[in-house]
Amino acid sequence: RKEVEQDPGPFNVPEGATVAFNCTYSNSASQSFFWYRQDCRKEPKLLMSVYSSGNEDGRFTAQLNRASQYISLLIRDSKLSDSATYLCVVRVWEYGNKLVFGAGTILRVKS
Amino acid sequence: DTAVSQTPKYLVTQMGNDKSIKCEQNLGHDTMYWYKQDSKKFLKIMFSYNNKELIINETVPNRFSPKSPDKAHLNLHINSLELGDSAVYFCASSQGGQGNEQYFGPGTRLTVT
Numbered sequence: 001r002k003e004v005e006q007d008p009g010p011f012n013v014p015e016g017a018t019v020a021f022n023c024t025y026s027n028s029a030s031q032s033f034f035w036y037r038q039d040c041r042k043e044p045k046l047l048m049s050v051y052s053s054g055n056e057d058g059r060f061t062a063q064l065n066r067a068s069q070y071i072s073l074l075i076r077d078s079k080l081s082d083s084a085t086y087l088c089v090v091r092v093w094e095y096g097n098k099l100v101f102g103a104g105t106i107l108r109v110k111s
Numbered sequence: 112d113t114a115v116s117q118t119p120k121y122l123v124t125q126m127g128n129d130k131s132i133k134c135e136q137n138l139g140h141d142t143m144y145w146y147k148q149d150s151k152k153f154l155k156i157m158f159s160y161n162n163k164e165l166i167i168n169e170t171v172p173n174r175f176s177p178k179s180p181d182k183a184h185l186n187l188h189i190n191s192l193e194l195g196d197s198a199v200y201f202c203a204s205s206q207g208g209q210g211n212e213q214y215f216g217p218g219t220r221l222t223v224t
Contacts, residue, residue, distance in 0.1 A: 043201055044154065044201070044215050049212075101153065103151060104152055
């Protein structure tokens with residue numbers, strides 16, 4: 001089983017739609033959680049950290065469920081510019097405190 | 112000003128050659144990393160340096176050797192290149208270790224023929 005699993009998609013949605021991605025992680029010792037965004041042929045960039053109580057940044061909402069070991073990202077009112085690959089990232093202390101990346105979920109927002 | 116820069120951006124070379132990729136960050140960060148992103152898009156850490164000291168060394172063939180001459184630079188040298196080394200290599204940096212936001216360079220697309 002992969003350490004971090006994501007549905008690869010692609011998710012094809014119209015502008016203005018709400019879309020949600022889930023991610024599951026296998027190691028219960030995971031400590032910190034993030035969503036990164038990667039545009040085609042570009043480097044990953046931090047979108048947002050994910051906190052235990054859930055957090056929101058504009059149109060983006062992240063949730064963490066430690067009991068079920070999954071993380072979600074909700075994007076409201078999708079824009080064309082949201083088209084990218086969204087990477088779920090987990091930090092695990094026992095692995096030398098390293099970041100483990102999921103393979104990403106592709107989002108395509110169409111007009 | 113580019114925060115994390117890498118050179119070259121593209122590298123095409125033949126099997127058996129030795130090549131280097133350079134990385135520089137001007138963010139004043141104390142930790143730098145090398146990642147490999149393969150064709151399946153998995154981004155996997157290879158090495159991590161904190162204040163020029165190696166702190167993470169994943170299961171990477173010893174043909175790969177990182178070198179950190181100072182906190183702002185982390186270079187990657189690859190000996191005897193193989194077809195399976197073809198990938199995009201990203202350099203990244205952060206302040207204070209892996210829990211903090213990592214800033215990535217633009218990547219080096221390595222193709223081994």
